[in-house]
Amino acid sequence: MITCVSLLLWHRYCIPLDEDSRSFTQAEKKFFSCDTGGVPVIVVFTKFDALYDVEYAQLRSDEGLSWEDAQELAPKRAEESFANGPQLKFLYNVEDIGWPPKCHVCLPNMxxxxxDCGPLIERTAETLDDEALKQLFISTQQTNLELCMKYAVEV
Structure with missing residues (x-):
């Protein structure tokens, strides 16, 4: 008898942020209320740059900044707003969801x-607990020499 075993080493869960004030869907809430069996989950917030537009508009209207100043400050303001916003509070609140992710990463301008997928690659490497798996992951990142050197020095 042959048994097929599917081995999931880590899971990336992508959530687009292209809708203003996006809240979690029921499917997402259900996913994070389930035990992943020890498989680390990394939440990837895609289309993060959509939040730049929201912040840009606020900087222009509420604070009266020039186009150039608002354009320059919008990304930093979006990161700050998001860090204190409802998505992360919900995502890491064990009372709301039973199994919070291991980490998250925000990817703008993809x-x-x-x-640049560098932040995702680095967070994935940081998230993996199993050393052999981490080494396997890092060794496949030939395009990211810095990451390979960083973990080679640590090990």
């Missing part, structure tokens, strides 16, 4: 040339 539709642009030269998009």
């Amino acid at each position: 539709d642009k040339d030269g998009a």
